Amino acid sequence: MARVLLQKIRKKYTNGFEAVHGIDLEVADGEFMVLVGPSGCAKSTTLRMVAGLEDISSGDLLIGERRVNDLSPSDRNIAMVFQDYALYPHMSVYENMAYGLRIRKYKREEIDRRVKKAAGILGLEEQLERKPKALSGGQRQRVAVGRAIVREPDVFLFDEPLSNLDAKLRVHMRAEIIRIQKALGTTMIYVTHDQVEAMTMGDRICVLNSGRIMQVAAPLELYDFPANRFVATFIGSPAMNIIRGQLKKDGNNLAFMNQTMKLTVPPGKSGFLESYNGKEIDLGLRPEHISIDMSGKAAADVVTGEVGIIELMGNEKIIHAVAGDTIICRTDPHCRAEKGRPAGMVFNMDKAHFFDPESGMNLTLG
Amino acid sequence: MQGNRRGIWKLILLYLSLGMVSLIILYPILLMLRISLISPEEFFRPDKALLIGPGWTLEHWKGVFGSGLLWPALYKSLYIATVTTVMAVLLAAPAAYVISRTGRRWKYILIMSLFISRMFPEVGIALPVSVRFLSWNLVDTYLGIVLAHLIKVLPYVAWILVGTFEAIPRSLEEASFVDGAGKLATLRRIVFPVSMPGIAVAAMLVWLESWNEFTYALYLTVSENTLPLQTYYYLNRGGIFNSAAYATIITVPVIVMTFILQRHLKAGMLAGGVK
Ligand SMILES: Nc1ncnc2c1ncn2[C@@H]1O[C@H](COP(=O)(O)OP(=O)(O)O)[C@@H](O)[C@H]1O
Numbered sequence A: 001m002a003r004v005l006l007q008k009i010r011k012k013y014t015n016g017f018e019a020v021h022g023i024d025l026e027v028a029d030g031e032f033m034v035l036v037g038p039s040g041c042a043k044s045t046t047l048r049m050v051a052g053l054e055d056i057s058s059g060d061l062l063i064g065e066r067r068v069n070d071l072s073p074s075d076r077n078i079a080m081v082f083q084d085y086a087l088y089p090h091m092s093v094y095e096n097m098a099y100g101l102r103i104r105k106y107k108r109e110e111i112d113r114r115v116k117k118a119a120g121i122l123g124l125e126e127q128l129e130r131k132p133k134a135l136s137g138g139q140r141q142r143v144a145v146g147r148a149i150v151r152e153p154d155v156f157l158f159d160e161p162l163s164n165l166d167a168k169l170r171v172h173m174r175a176e177i178i179r180i181q182k183a184l185g186t187t188m189i190y191v192t193h194d195q196v197e198a199m200t201m202g203d204r205i206c207v208l209n210s211g212r213i214m215q216v217a218a219p220l221e222l223y224d225f226p227a228n229r230f231v232a233t234f235i236g237s238p239a240m241n242i243i244r245g246q247l248k249k250d251g252n253n254l255a256f257m258n259q260t261m262k263l264t265v266p267p268g269k270s271g272f273l274e275s276y277n278g279k280e281i282d283l284g285l286r287p288e289h290i291s292i293d294m295s296g297k298a299a300a301d302v303v304t305g306e307v308g309i310i311e312l313m314g315n316e317k318i319i320h321a322v323a324g325d326t327i328i329c330r331t332d333p334h335c336r337a338e339k340g341r342p343a344g345m346v347f348n349m350d351k352a353h354f355f356d357p358e359s360g361m362n363l364t365l366g
Numbered sequence B: 001m002q003g004n005r006r007g008i009w010k011l012i013l014l015y016l017s018l019g020m021v022s023l024i025i026l027y028p029i030l031l032m033l034r035i036s037l038i039s040p041e042e043f044f045r046p047d048k049a050l051l052i053g054p055g056w057t058l059e060h061w062k063g064v065f066g067s068g069l070l071w072p073a074l075y076k077s078l079y080i081a082t083v084t085t086v087m088a089v090l091l092a093a094p095a096a097y098v099i100s101r102t103g104r105r106w107k108y109i110l111i112m113s114l115f116i117s118r119m120f121p122e123v124g125i126a127l128p129v130s131v132r133f134l135s136w137n138l139v140d141t142y143l144g145i146v147l148a149h150l151i152k153v154l155p156y157v158a159w160i161l162v163g164t165f166e167a168i169p170r171s172l173e174e175a176s177f178v179d180g181a182g183k184l185a186t187l188r189r190i191v192f193p194v195s196m197p198g199i200a201v202a203a204m205l206v207w208l209e210s211w212n213e214f215t216y217a218l219y220l221t222v223s224e225n226t227l228p229l230q231t232y233y234y235l236n237r238g239g240i241f242n243s244a245a246y247a248t249i250i251t252v253p254v255i256v257m258t259f260i261l262q263r264h265l266k267a268g269m270l271a272g273g274v275k
């Protein structure tokens, strides 16, 4: 067990493409760190640099107190689970799990003990003699995890391990991986493109975009206080509404306005925004912070739009309404908004975020 | 009912066409067998019924087995084919592995260059080769023919093995590295075992190629014939019947190998390993 420290890690591929632009990240000992971001943002590249499967172009990588830049994967004492599982097809489940220990010349009894224990944890006792091809997708996934845990490494590196499973199994394996990681207390770096997976699994989440870290924070903090527009829209589903407009002085308060709406900026936030008076700005508000008012009685911060698509999810209704931009609201399933009819949307401006339109920085974090 | 009858017709048609194809393929082989067993009188009778007719004899086979020429030729052919196979795989496997792991453009150039030696007709290239071999004292030696056969088979073996190794996902090797194995251990314990079906296919093709090979053997042999040469030797002297017996002996391992080959070809070697 050990912490992992990335210092100014940069990756330039041989074709000249710079995939990772000098990132700093500390993963604490025993922490479950999720790397999340859209496809191609260099999650795998980053993870593979930690594993030693990809050279580090510059910067320092520390596992524990050791600088491991120049160590081969076999000397880093890490274990990895690959997206395609990468099980050895000619070996049985038992041999697959035992391989790493045999290579490291563990005693036969010790190997047997660890493999049996891992098989017990993962419910693979019955499959030990089978070849990978005789297993279901979920079982293969477990073997891949088993191969990692028998090693009792310093760090687990998982690269989108659940992306080939069906939805139900994915939810189940999610819980199982969390349970195993917590039980073993092994430092984990877990890569996924799925923000739901990230939110449910990570102690902390590192959001990546185009080879840069957008924010590192605990799930709820990431959700409530996104550092920038990218994180704001990437985390959460449906995504946060982003509306372009201008800030203007309106009496004592600042107001956000464009062709279709005029909203009051709460006093608590206006302090940060004085310098944007008269300038363009992006307003961000999550769908659940916009409610539908059919009575017409709501006084302030109401925007009238025409209702478009309505998605009934059972426990909630997602309403797409057009007021200049399309605005998405998440309401109670009994909301009586009708397609094609106007509806009043009440913006809860206390929950609003304001982003610099150029840099995308969240201006209201303080 | 209707569907059932259609199914039966389909089956009958399938077997009919299969039967015809096998007949076309089998006919020359059966004919060869028959000639090796026919009595000369019957053979030279103008209105003979070739495949199914009277006049069977074991004389030619007795002659072939008794002549003392079969066993040395058989031994030589077996020896050369086997040694060629082992050497071809040993030489081509490491090269093919490296080629399979190089960049796409280089890979293409390397594979194309492998086949340059195959661009010239064998009868053309066999003469300069044998002249060269003469000055190296390789003519009329086993080693000489093995080397000549390697010229012929190495490109094919390398090509098949490049394909085989390419089909092995990188992640399999990477998993092994992470598990603590070095490059060599990974080759020995993961890459080669997983490629075994491909290697076996390549080996069998080489073996067959060398076993059948005629041109280089002809140029490089003075005293001891290989089996194909021995077949030709009889034919050259009008010994049709003995030649047919030899041809049959050459064919048997080919048929056996081909059966084994087609089993290997359809077995999915990577099944279950990834995804
Ligand atoms: N071997 C390589 N050579 C050049 N570019 C690469 C290589 N591998 C990945 N890339 C590029 O680096 C970027 C990040 O890739 P990757 O780390 O696989 O992304 P992710 O795992 O987040 O989807 C992508 O734009 C990809 O095209």
Ligand SMILES: [Mg+2]
Pocket (backbone or CB within 6 Å): A043, A044, A045, A160
């Ligand atoms: Mg990836």
